[in-house]
Amino acid sequence: MSFKEELARQAGIVDEALNEYLPQNSNYPEVIHEAMRYSVFAGGKRLRPALVLASARAVGGDETTVLPAACAIELLHTYSLVHDDLPAMDNDDLRRGRPTNHKVYGEAIAVLVGDALLTLAFKLLAGLPQNSPADAGMIVRVIAEVAQAAGTAGLIGGQVVDILSAGKLIDKHTLDYIHTRKTGALYRASVRSGAILSGANPEQLNKLTIYAENLGLAFQIIDDILDIEGDEQKIGKPVGSDVNNDKATYPALYGLAAAKAMARQSAERATGALDFFGAEADFLRELVYFVLHREY
Amino acid sequence: MSFKEELARQAGIVDEALNEYLPQNSNYPEVIHEAMRYSVFAGGKRLRPALVLASARAVGGDETTVLPAACAIELLHTYSLVHDDLPAMDNDDLRRGRPTNHKVYGEAIAVLVGDALLTLAFKLLAGLPQNSPADAGMIVRVIAEVAQAAGTAGLIGGQVVDILSAGKLIDKHTLDYIHTRKTGALYRASVRSGAILSGANPEQLNKLTIYAENLGLAFQIIDDILDIEGDEQKIGKPVGSDVNNDKATYPALYGLAAAKAMARQSAERATGALDFFGAEADFLRELVYFVLHREY
Numbered sequence: 001m002s003f004k005e006e007l008a009r010q011a012g013i014v015d016e017a018l019n020e021y022l023p024q025n026s027n028y029p030e031v032i033h034e035a036m037r038y039s040v041f042a043g044g045k046r047l048r049p050a051l052v053l054a055s056a057r058a059v060g061g062d063e064t065t066v067l068p069a070a071c072a073i074e075l076l077h078t079y080s081l082v083h084d085d086l087p088a089m090d091n092d093d094l095r096r097g098r099p100t101n102h103k104v105y106g107e108a109i110a111v112l113v114g115d116a117l118l119t120l121a122f123k124l125l126a127g128l129p130q131n132s133p134a135d136a137g138m139i140v141r142v143i144a145e146v147a148q149a150a151g152t153a154g155l156i157g158g159q160v161v162d163i164l165s166a167g168k169l170i171d172k173h174t175l176d177y178i179h180t181r182k183t184g185a186l187y188r189a190s191v192r193s194g195a196i197l198s199g200a201n202p203e204q205l206n207k208l209t210i211y212a213e214n215l216g217l218a219f220q221i222i223d224d225i226l227d228i229e230g231d232e233q234k235i236g237k238p239v240g241s242d243v244n245n246d247k248a249t250y251p252a253l254y255g256l257a258a259a260k261a262m263a264r265q266s267a268e269r270a271t272g273a274l275d276f277f278g279a280e281a282d283f284l285r286e287l288v289y290f291v292l293h294r295e296y
Numbered sequence: 297m298s299f300k301e302e303l304a305r306q307a308g309i310v311d312e313a314l315n316e317y318l319p320q321n322s323n324y325p326e327v328i329h330e331a332m333r334y335s336v337f338a339g340g341k342r343l344r345p346a347l348v349l350a351s352a353r354a355v356g357g358d359e360t361t362v363l364p365a366a367c368a369i370e371l372l373h374t375y376s377l378v379h380d381d382l383p384a385m386d387n388d389d390l391r392r393g394r395p396t397n398h399k400v401y402g403e404a405i406a407v408l409v410g411d412a413l414l415t416l417a418f419k420l421l422a423g424l425p426q427n428s429p430a431d432a433g434m435i436v437r438v439i440a441e442v443a444q445a446a447g448t449a450g451l452i453g454g455q456v457v458d459i460l461s462a463g464k465l466i467d468k469h470t471l472d473y474i475h476t477r478k479t480g481a482l483y484r485a486s487v488r489s490g491a492i493l494s495g496a497n498p499e500q501l502n503k504l505t506i507y508a509e510n511l512g513l514a515f516q517i518i519d520d521i522l523d524i525e526g527d528e529q530k531i532g533k534p535v536g537s538d539v540n541n542d543k544a545t546y547p548a549l550y551g552l553a554a555a556k557a558m559a560r561q562s563a564e565r566a567t568g569a570l571d572f573f574g575a576e577a578d579f580l581r582e583l584v585y586f587v588l589h590r591e592y
Contacts (some may be wrong), residue, residue, distance in 0.1 A: 023448060024383035029456040032448050083411060088403035108459050109383035112408060115379060115414065116452045122418045123443035126436050140422050143439060147419035152319060152328050156412045160325040163404050 003286040010053055012047040014074065018065050021124055035105040035113045043096050047219075048073045050188035050287070055208055058281040061198020068128050069142060069193045072121040076150055077186055079117035082110055084159060121146070128197065142193045154185030170248040179220040180213070187216035207276045211284060214270035219291050221263040223247035226295070230258065234296040236247050267292045300584040306349055310370065313363050317420055330411045331401040339392050343515075344369045346583070347486035354577040359493020364424050365438060365489045368417040373482055374445055375413035378406055380455060393547030417442070424493065438489045447469055456513050466544040472496040475516040476509070483512035503572045507580060511564035515587050517559040520545035522591070524552065530592040563588045
């Protein structure tokens, strides 16, 4: 199976599970469930869930067991997009080429959709299968890690600094802060959740963490580069929006060539951290290549 | 110790713990932590945390052990107030006599404050003390219950229906739906969390659940009555706001006298469910009287 086929297979499993875990549209009050599904099934690449599943496999675990955690992290990611798009935040009308949640359902529902996805994420984690008495302890540990990654030391902290930086010249340190929190924190939580739930030892966990942090950075730098060089059709939003919004990016602070070199270097570090693993980590290796060469 | 002294003692313990669990104002990015503390320390009565502590005591448990759960539920309650007050929702400028979060910190930060409090609530639950191997299992169970109570089948579902009902004539069934979710769900989760974490047996848990559901209903009906008969100084907001906003309330749908009778009946049912317990549930009994006769 090629990498793209494997990614599509995993996305299929994740979408099927998300469809099962999300309340049906017909559940009262219907509008919130319809609006949750609108944003969850909006064509995301499902990279974070793939990281959860692939980290489980890399340490000899079972992907079915960690599936609720993979879905939980995708719901967290979706909640953050819905709230970031709000008029009071980034005020975005389009996301992946479709109207944003608040443009379709209104601001009040969009706020509640984010709240509901965040809440459901923790419900899914608490519902992870317990096959042995030790499993509850691992689940509690994962919930603590995910809550830490999603909180003001992670995802939310990154968004706060991003908002405060709007229209300002920021330094490299602040740019790093924003991205290690907005992107890095959930990448890190994804691999760590999959690995912890599969009984990873401390050294495996440490290597996978280095992998995730560097993969997250490469992903973000490429995101910034695509905003300059990308194809609008493929990325689903207008190019040049960062420049037009005076947004600090890696190319803006370091120059385009240096930013590309940084993305390659992060990718190499991510791959290097996997030297510790055998063929069971091949998907994680190929994912680095995919992130570095992606066009959307 | 009188009931009011006991309530104040518990609020003191909870406030001290909240102060410890909430990130310091000096933690970067400072504004989010300052804004979280602004709403958490806004003079709440701490009834929900008191329910967690008192349920633990009622089943022979230790209040210090369940303190993180008591704080988690207060954070959930606060998050829901901050988001409900937003311009896109109830658009309230005042809460407990002070400007609402978004009036002080702006809408973007207020959205993120709610997100951060919700996230921190789950982090606190995952950090509950594990004194024996069985404790992790109880913690996972409590996280699942709290997530259910806070989600679209609970708190969020109630808020969705409340918003959809604005300016409309709603029936008694819909009014019940809103209040069993907006108030009842967290009351229920409070007593159940305290009891589960203290090793309650199924019958104790069942009785405490009936207690909480009826206490929550009495609380809400009295809230509606205070909006008509209350003292603005004591309740910290203008009276008559429900009538002015065409809001469905128990007095509006049933008449004032019948609403008062319903509150008394719910209070009796709450007290009746405690017949099963001895003096260790006295605080829970006195809390019913307090809720029924409160002036704020």
